[in-house]
Amino acid sequence: MSTFVVSIFSNEAKAYEAVRAFNELHVEGSVSVYETTVVQRGADGRLVTRQAGDGGLAATGIGTLVGSLLGLFGGPVGFAIGAAAGTAVGATTALVRGDASDEFLEDISKEMKPGDYAVLAEVSEKWSAPIDTRIHALGGTILREKRS
Numbered sequence: 001m002s003t004f005v006v007s008i009f010s011n012e013a014k015a016y017e018a019v020r021a022f023n024e025l026h027v028e029g030s031v032s033v034y035e036t037t038v039v040q041r042g043a044d045g046r047l048v049t050r051q052a053g054d055g056g057l058a059a060t061g062i063g064t065l066v067g068s069l070l071g072l073f074g075g076p077v078g079f080a081i082g083a084a085a086g087t088a089v090g091a092t093t094a095l096v097r098g099d100a101s102d103e104f105l106e107d108i109s110k111e112m113k114p115g116d117y118a119v120l121a122e123v124s125e126k127w128s129a130p131i132d133t134r135i136h137a138l139g140g141t142i143l144r145e146k147r148s
Helices: 011-030 058-075 075-089 103-109 130-135
Strands: 003-009 031-041 047-051 117-125 141-146
Touching: 003 031, 003 103, 003 130, 011 047, 011 117, 011 130, 058 103, 075 130, 103 141, 117 130, 130 141
Parallel strands: none
Antiparallel strands: 003 117, 003 141, 031 047, 031 117
């Protein structure tokens, strides 16, 4: 079972340092990283994808998560459109939002302020310390949820 890890930063440079940290942890074998995507919450509150993952099959969960967040930050009508678009981006026919709970999405929306950047990652980890240590050292906030 994989885990969604959302790392939130106040600036873009730290977000890309976090992507490098995820890649390094993967190479050293501390965690398996299936996909990362960088997003920014704009001044208007809407979510913009800054760096998409490679879009492979492993990206299915991240695509759905991105789409759900796009919709959540765009209001109720935006949610339906964003979640459906995210499912298409994720190349899945699974039920929209079947991978992330409403509570998890709400926590992300509360933590991620306009202007913030987030690294959305899907990982497999035996314990949280490797990621927590690297992301906290960069000044990031971490939110996690096991993928259902």
